[in-house]
Amino acid sequence: xxxxxxxxxxxxxxxxxxxxxxxxxxxxxxxxxxxxxxxxxxxxxxxxxxxxxxxxxxxxxxxxxxxxxxxxxxxxxxxxxxxxxxxxxxxxxxxxxxxxxxxxxxxxxxxxxxxxxxxxxxxxxxxxxxxxxxxxxxxxxxxxxxxxxxxxxxxxxxxxxxxxxxxxxxxxxxxxxxxxxxxxxxxxxxxxxxxxxxxxxxxxxxxxxxxxxxxxxxxxxxxxxxxxxxxxxxxxxxxxxxxxxxxxxxxxx
Amino acid sequence: xxxxxxxxxxxxxxxxxxxxxxxxxxxxxxxxxxxxxxxxxxxxxxxxxxxxxxxxxxxxxxxxxxxxxxxxxxxxxxxxxxxxxxxxxxxxxxxxxxxxxxxxxxxxxxxxxxxxxxxxxxxxxxxxxxxxxxxxxxxxxxxxxxxxxxxxxxxxxxxxxxxxxxxxxxxxxxxxxxxxxxxxxxxxxxxxxxxxxxxxxxxxxxxxxxxxxxxxxxxxxxxxxxxxxxxxxxxxxxxxxxxxxxxxxxxxxxxxxxxxxxxxxxxxxxxxxxxxxxxxxxxxxxxxxxxxxxxxxxxxxxxxxxxxxxxxxxxxxxxxxxxxxxxxxxxxxxxxxxxxxxxxxxxxxxxxxxxxxxxxxxxxxxxxxxxxxxxxxxxxxxxxxxxxxxxxxxxxxxxxxxxxxxxxxxxxxxxxxxxxxxx
Numbered sequence: 199x200x201x202x203x204x205x206x207x208x209x210x211x212x213x214x215x216x217x218x219x220x221x222x223x224x225x226x227x228x229x230x231x232x233x234x235x236x237x238x239x240x241x242x243x244x245x246x247x248x249x250x251x252x253x254x255x256x257x258x259x260x261x262x263x264x265x266x267x268x269x270x271x272x273x274x275x276x277x278x279x280x281x282x283x284x285x286x287x288x289x290x291x292x293x294x295x296x297x298x299x300x301x302x303x304x305x306x307x308x309x310x311x312x313x314x315x316x317x318x319x320x321x322x323x324x325x326x327x328x329x330x331x332x333x334x335x336x337x338x339x340x341x342x343x344x345x346x347x348x349x350x351x352x353x354x355x356x357x358x359x360x361x362x363x364x365x366x367x368x369x370x371x372x373x374x375x376x377x378x379x380x381x382x383x384x385x386x387x388x389x390x391x392x393x394x395x396x397x398x399x400x401x402x403x404x405x406x407x408x409x410x411x412x413x414x415x416x417x418x419x420x421x422x423x424x425x426x427x428x429x430x431x432x433x434x435x436x437x438x439x440x441x442x443x444x445x446x447x448x449x450x451x
Numbered sequence: 452x453x454x455x456x457x458x459x460x461x462x463x464x465x466x467x468x469x470x471x472x473x474x475x476x477x478x479x480x481x482x483x484x485x486x487x488x489x490x491x492x493x494x495x496x497x498x499x500x501x502x503x504x505x506x507x508x509x510x511x512x513x514x515x516x517x518x519x520x521x522x523x524x525x526x527x528x529x530x531x532x533x534x535x536x537x538x539x540x541x542x543x544x545x546x547x548x549x550x551x552x553x554x555x556x557x558x559x560x561x562x563x564x565x566x567x568x569x570x571x572x573x574x575x576x577x578x579x580x581x582x583x584x585x586x587x588x589x590x591x592x593x594x595x596x597x598x599x600x601x602x603x604x605x606x607x608x609x610x611x612x613x614x615x616x617x618x619x620x621x622x623x624x625x626x627x628x629x630x631x632x633x634x635x636x637x638x639x640x641x642x643x644x645x646x647x648x649x650x651x652x653x654x655x656x657x658x659x660x661x662x663x664x665x666x667x668x669x670x671x672x673x674x675x676x677x678x679x680x681x682x683x684x685x686x687x688x689x690x691x692x693x694x695x696x697x698x699x700x701x702x703x704x705x706x707x708x709x710x711x712x713x714x715x716x717x718x719x720x721x722x723x724x725x726x727x728x729x730x731x732x733x734x735x736x737x738x739x740x741x742x743x744x745x746x747x748x749x750x751x752x753x754x755x756x757x758x759x760x761x762x763x764x765x766x767x768x769x770x771x772x773x774x775x776x777x778x779x780x781x782x783x784x785x786x787x788x789x790x791x792x793x794x795x796x797x798x799x800x801x802x803x804x805x806x807x808x809x810x811x812x813x814x815x816x817x818x819x820x821x822x823x824x825x826x827x828x829x830x831x832x833x834x835x836x837x838x839x840x841x842x843x844x845x846x847x848x849x850x851x852x853x854x855x856x857x858x859x860x861x862x863x864x865x866x867x868x869x870x871x872x873x874x
Contacts, residue, residue: 263812264669289668289696290729307700308733311760393748393755423493423751423824424810 230343233356233375234334240380246410247330251276252439256432262425270428273437276329279444280321295446296321302446303392310447316390319366330411339363350374350383351401369395381405381412389421396421408433476515479523482816483507483514486527486541489812490534493751495826506533520544524818536823537805537836538780544817573632573660574640576601577676579721580624580777583850584608585615587644588722588858589678595658601644604854608650609643611635624777628722632660632674647850665695667726670811670821679705685872686865687713687766694726694781699733706737706766715868716766717861718785719773721799725780728757728808734785735759739795740767745788746835748808750825757784769871770795771864774840775847778802784827786840791830796867797842798860804839 259268269285278298285291291306301313344357355374362368372386386399398421402414415430491499510530517523520543531539575594587605610630665675675692687710691698735743736759744758783802789795807823846860
């Protein structure tokens with residue numbers, strides 16, 4: 199279970215993105231296009247996203263029922279690179295590195311595993327969806343707006359279904375945006391892991407403006423009958439990264 | 452499962468749980484519904500609530516009459532026994548003192564495990580269950596037991612007030628294994644041991660042992676032993692008690708170190724109680740050169756598969772695995788995966804057949820629950836739960852053999868590995 203857990207944690211904590219600029223091909227004044235513009239403005243009202251080249255999130259999560267605490271650090275260098283470091287108490291430390299071509303998982307003290315193609319595509323999607331410079335239509339082939347609003351945590355939300363680029367081979371993502379604030383309230387998706395595809399649902403809330411960008415600082419994820427609460431403790435925009443930041447070691451020593 | 456239960460029962464002896472204090476029937480009913488609901492949420496049988504209701508109703512009167520939380524946990528565990536599934540267990544809430552100790556210890560790792568500080572003390576013996584009873588398997592060099600004259604092959608007939616006689620429904624192995632690390636209130640270990648000819652009472656002070664605490668996320672911390680050697684015949688030998696990160700790291704160290712030139716490798720899982728699921732694939736990743744898939748796992752009805760990732764510096768020669776009736780859970784999944792993949796031969800006796808993925812929860816009532824979160828099947832579709840893993844070569848250690856340094860399954864596996872290496 200812990201193995202699966204660390205795989206899912208990364209997906210859960212990464213479910214933050216879609217703060218991107220929109221230029222998806224739709225009718226200029228369609229309801230969807232207007233909505234996407236509002237979503238964009240809700241996250242990045244000052245347009246600071248276009249200047250972000252690197253990003254780092256540090257988070258603490260807790261598995262509610264098991265009372266297990268988890269530390270996560272996710273570092274991006276756009277457009278392609280991501281490093282995810284997860285520490286589950288003193289039990290396990292796992293690092294996933296994807297450099298745009300190759301993906302590797304390093305479990306400290308245990309060994310090294312090459313990520314599968316599905317996992318790498320998922321990483322690619324994570325980088326793309328977290329990239330504030332990227333328009334929606336660079337991430338999704340198609341976005342469909344449901345005719346009816348959905349109630350999420352007692353609030354009416356726009357329900358969008360995003361079909362990721364076909365080349366990624368990923369399942370559609372269900373996204374729910376607060377009808378009042380236009381910020382993401384929930385995201386349902388299928389996380390590809392080394393053990394198979396796992397459905398996951400993440401609610402995001404407590405948005406705060408950090409260096410011009412509105413970021414959700416709290417989330418609750420549900421997967422495989424488990425609930426995980428996450429608090430983002432630190433957000434760094436354009437942190438300075440060394441040249442070896444995304445280099446994969448030959449072997450974990 | 453019974454092994455784990457026994458361990459927790461023994462932990463309870465140390466007062467880490469809140470046993471005293473009268474409780475109401477309403478409280479008992481609320482805890483019963485909480486436990487039943489949590490199990491139902493994750494159970495592999497989607498009709499759990501309906502199918503298991505008869506057990507709920509049968510045990511409800513006794514549960515509601517429990518005078519305190521300790522007795523309530525006992526009554527609930529009786530109901531769980533009737534469910535017939537492994538990996539179901541209730542523990543009462545921690546006492547205030549234990550909660551405070553846990554809170555202080557939480558700072559480092561976030562788990563609720565209470566971790567005694569090393570160095571650990573005990574008698575320094577490992578035990579093995581065979582048709583001849585509970586035998587002393589290994590005696591740590593320079594341990595208190597070695598100094599007291601205990602030797603491999605001796606049968607334990609009495610330990611710390613417990614008469615070890617075959618009794619239906621009592622599984623002595625886990626009890627004796629735990630008692631061997633404990634002392635009486637006067638600080639001494641008391642045993643009656645038999646070498647086949649006569650019964651000898653022994654008493655001695657516990658001393659330092661090589662075992663370490665191993666930790667289960669969100670669950671207990673338990674003593675775990677790890678032993679490895681490069682035998683004189685060139686065969687590598689590894690034996691450990693629990694599937695945890697710490698144990699697999701030791702395997703990795705040895706595979707890259709003192710066992711790297713071994714002619715074959717024996718992994719001895721007799722008495723191994725299982726443990727963390729993620730350790731299974733890493734053990735295979737370091738000990739088997741081919742990719743091994745460990746059957747199918749279904750968690751909350753989601754199908755999943757666990758596979759190894761052969762490591763470049765992993766062991767490349769033949770593997771043998773030894774199991775017995777006290778091999779459980781993750782250890783059974785490992786053995787079954789190796790057998791199904793044709794990655795090694797299995798020796799010993801049929802494993803315990805207690806093999807369901809589980810999780811440790813701390814519930815709002817404070818009661819702690821180990822509960823099933825899915826089911827595991829072999830690649831053949833057969834379940835390990837209730838069936839166990841049947842060895843390719845059936846063989847058991849004997850007291851007489853152990854007394855002269857011959858552990859039958861190990862010697863047979865080593866001979867076969869050497870013959871294969873010569874080919």
